[in-house]
Amino acid sequence: MSSAIENGFQEKIDQDIRIEPRDWMPEAYRKTLIRQISQHAHSEIVGMLPEANWITRAPTLKRKATLIAKVQDEAGHGLYLYSSAETLGITRGEMIDQLHQGKAKYSSIFNYPTLTWADMGAIGWLVDGAAIMNQVPLCRASYGPYARAMVRICKEESFHQRQGFEILLVLSKGNEAQRRMCQDAIDRWWWPSVMMFGPNDDASPHTAQSMRWKIKRFTNDELRQRFVDVCAGQVKLLGMHLPDPDLVWNEARQHYDFGPIDWNEFREVINGNGPCNKERLAARVQAHADGAWVREAALAHAQKNSIREKAA
Amino acid sequence: MSDHSIIDYILHLGDNALVLGHRNSEWTGHGPILEQDIALSNIALDLIGQARYYYQYASDRINAAEHTSHPFPGQETFTEDVLAYHRDAWDFRNCLLVEQSNGHWGKTVLRQFFFSAWQFELYGALRHSRDSRLAAIAAKSLKEVTYHLRWSGEWVIRLGDGTEESHTRMEEALNDLWKYTGELFVPADYEKPLALAGVAVDLATIRAAWVAKTGEVLRAAGLEKKEGEWMQKGGKQGKHTEALGYLLAEMQFLQRAYPGCEW
Amino acid sequence: MDTQHTINDIQNTLQDKTSWPLWEVFIRSKQGLDHKHVGSLHAADAAMAIENARDVYTRRMEGVSIWVVESRHIHASNPDEADSLYDPANDKVYRHPTFYDLPDELKHM
16 A cells, blocks of 8 residues: 555656655665666676776777777766765765675676677677667656766767777678687677676566666566667678577567577576676775775875864 | 987877876776776876877878888888887887886876876977977877876875875885986987977976976975986887886787788 | 755765765856756865866866865755745746747747
C-alpha cells in the first residue's frame, strides 16, 4: 500500500517532471540510483585503464593526442557521475572505498585485456557504441542531476565512437598484418560487448521497477538487439565479419537473429574471474594509495593557509 | 649558418615538448585524484601539440633542404611522425630534465615547474624571433605555458609546505632533478649562431628571470636549492641518460615493427 | 541560477585527512548572461578548484567566468515550502505575461 507522498512521487515521474536532490524520494529509489550512478562512474574510471595502456605506444602523434583526449574524457565522465551521485547523500570517498573493497561493480567489459593497437579501434566502435546506446535514453532519466550528467556525457561521446571506427577502417585498408589485427580485435571484443547490456530481460528482476522509476528507459534485450542490428551493418563497411556464425537477417522480425551468449563467461567475469579483474582493481587501489600523501599534503597546506589568513 | 643548425634547434624545441608530454601521459589513469589526472593529461596534450607544430616545421625545412645538406640521408619525405618515430636516441635533442622518470607526484610536478618556468621565459623571448614561424609557435604556446607554470608552481608549494612527509619527498625530488636544470641555460653548438642571428633565444638573457621565479617558489615551498652543484648536460647534442632509450623503444615500437604503414 | 544544491552533512563532518572538500562549480560562457551550475568537484583549496573547473567543465574555452563555492556554504530552499515561497496566488495574476493582451504584430515580448 503506497502513501499519498509516494503516489505524488510516482506521478511526477509519470509526467516526466524531474526529481531533484532535495525532493522527497523513496529510500529504494535513492539506493538504486546511488548504486546505478556510482557503478557507471566506476566503469568510466576503470575503463580508462585498458586504453591508457596504449597511450605510450600510440603509433602516430595524432593518434597519441586523440587517445589521451579520449581517456581524459572518460575521467571527466566519471567525475560528472560521482558528482551527481554525491547529491544523493554518499561521498566520493565512500564510493571509492566500495569499488576498492569489491563491494561495487563496474562494467564487466573492462576486465578484458587490450592486446593490440586494433583494440583501441574495437573499444571505440563496440564498447563506446554500446555505452552510447545505453546512455542516450538516460538523458531523459527521472533524476535531474543524473540526466544532466548524461546529456554532458553524450555530447562528448560522439567523437569516441567515430575515432574507434576510423582506427579500424584505416587498419582494414592496410597491409596483411593490419587487416589481421583488425579482425582479431573484433573477434575478441564482440561477445563481451554484446554482454555489456546485461542479462536477458527474463533474468533481470530489477528492470520493471527501474523502468517505472524511469532510471532505465529500455530493457536489456531491446538495447542489445538495436546494437547487434547497427553493428551488423557497420562491420560490412570494414570488410570484416562479426564472430557469430548464427548472425542472420530475419525478414519477418526485421532484425538480426544472433547466436547464443555464453552466460557462464559473463557470470565468471562479473564475479572476479575475468582475465584482468585483479589487475584493474589493483591499479586503482595502488593509484589511490600512492596518492594519499599528496591529498593529505594539499589539505594540510590549505589549512595552514587559512590559519595564516585569519591571523593576518 | 647551415640549414642543419635551424633544424637542430627546431628539433630541440619539439623533442623537449614530446618527451615531457609523453612522460606526463604515463600518469593517465594513475593520478592521485581524478581531477589531477585530468589536469596533467591536459598539460601532456598541450605539450604534444607544441611538438607537432615544431616537427611539422622541421619536416618542411628538411624536405626543402638541398640534398647535400640533408641531415638524415636515406629518408625520403619527412613528416612529424617520421621525426617522432624513426630517430634513435642520439638524434633526439631534448634536455635531460624532461626524459627523467616520473617518480612520485612530487617529482613530476617539480620537473614540470622547472621546465615550465624555463619555457615561459623562452617563449616570451622566442615570440620575437626573426624566424616568423618559430615566433608564431611561441606566441601561440605562451598562454598554455603560463597556465602550466601556475599549476606546477602551486603544487610545488603545496607539497613543499604540506606535511612532513610531503616536504621530505620534495627534498628528494629536488636532489634528483636540480642537476638537470643547468643544461637549460647552456647553449648547444647549433644555438650560438642562431642566437646571434636573432632566430634562437640567447639563453643568457632569460636566466635571471628563471632563477628569480624558481627561487621565489622554492622559498615558499620551504625548499633550498643547492648552490654550486655539478650540472649534467648533453641532451641537446644527443648524449642522453639511459632513460631515453627505453622511452623511445616503447613509444616507437609499432612504427618500427610495422614500417611503412598508415595508422 | 539553475542551482543543483547538494546536502553533504557526512562530508562536512568527515575527519578523514586525505579527503578534499566538495565544491560546486558555476560557469558563465563567453556569450552568456549569467553563471550556470554545471556540477561539482573535489579540491583542496579555491585556486585548485578553479583550475580543476577550467580543466573539467570548460574544456579550456577562453573568455569564460568560473565561480567555485564550497558545497557546505550553499544554502538552499526547501522544496516542501515551494507553495509558500513561490506564491502564484490568484490575486497576483498581473505578474504573468499572458495576462496582457497585446497585438500580434508586437513580436519578441
